[in-house]
Amino acid sequence: DAKTTQPNSMESNEEEPVHLPCNHSTISGTDYIHWYRQLPSQGPEYVIHGLTSNVNNRMASLAIAEDRKSSTLILHRATLRDAAVYYCILRGSSGSARQLTFGSGTQLTVLP
Amino acid sequence: GAVVSQHPSRVICKSGTSVKIECRSLDFQATTMFWYRQFPKQSLMLMATSNEGSKATYEQGVEKDKFLINHASLTLSTLTVTSAHPEDSSFYICSAGQVLGSPLHFGNGTRLTVT
Secondary structure, eight states: OOOOBOOSEEEEETTSOEEEEEEOTTOOTTOEEEEEEEOTTSOOEEEEEESSSOEEOSSOEEEEOTTSSEEEEEESSOOGGGOEEEEEEEEOSSGGGGSOOOOOOEEEEEEO | OOOEEEEOSEEEEOTTOOEEEEEEESSSOOSEEEEEEEOTTSOOEEEEEEETTSOOEEOTTOOTTTEEEEEEETTEEEEEEOSOOGGGOEEEEEEEESSTTSOEEEOOOEEEEEO
16 A cells, blocks of 8 residues: 655644645655544544545545645644544545545644 | 444453453444454554454454454444453454445443453
8 A cells, every 4th residue: 555654743823824744755656645634532423535626624624746746735823622643645536445544643732 | 324333331350251342333224343452551452343244354363252242233343352351351342334335433441351
């Protein structure tokens, strides 16, 4: 499976934007870029995903590099409830690639 | 939106006993569900893929006779930890997706403590 690289931890101030980077230099043409987050003592929660174009939803935005070798999850205004581990995951589009393989993720701390 | 419900959220059992964890898809049918395990300060590790009406597929290193998976209906998968030992203490999480390629929905996990 193609792997992703994320910083172990990041800090942000409340009410400010947060840019969480992810490198995936071995991504294949059919891999989708998924982001999930996990709050303490909870199961992961879907955030956003994309293939080539930038994506926006109510939770966040996903900016994908033109060569698709990196992407950035953008939280436009961080709140204390956004403190979580954020996982960037590459996921194929068929067959056995249905499951998600989690890396170590980025622990986001939001400072009041 | 789609919801996956997991029960119980927390269980404490004695060494040597068995524990059953249920995972339900509440408003969609799931032919496939996934079971993960997470140790403290570590990431989620896929244990097995649960397939409705057929045998589960286990990841390398996961004992199928110890972690029994049953997926008897399109909305329910169960994981039974048999003859539990303290090293089985962990956070167990299930997930399912509505259709192939759609985002996965996760249960809130089961914290298992074996004393």
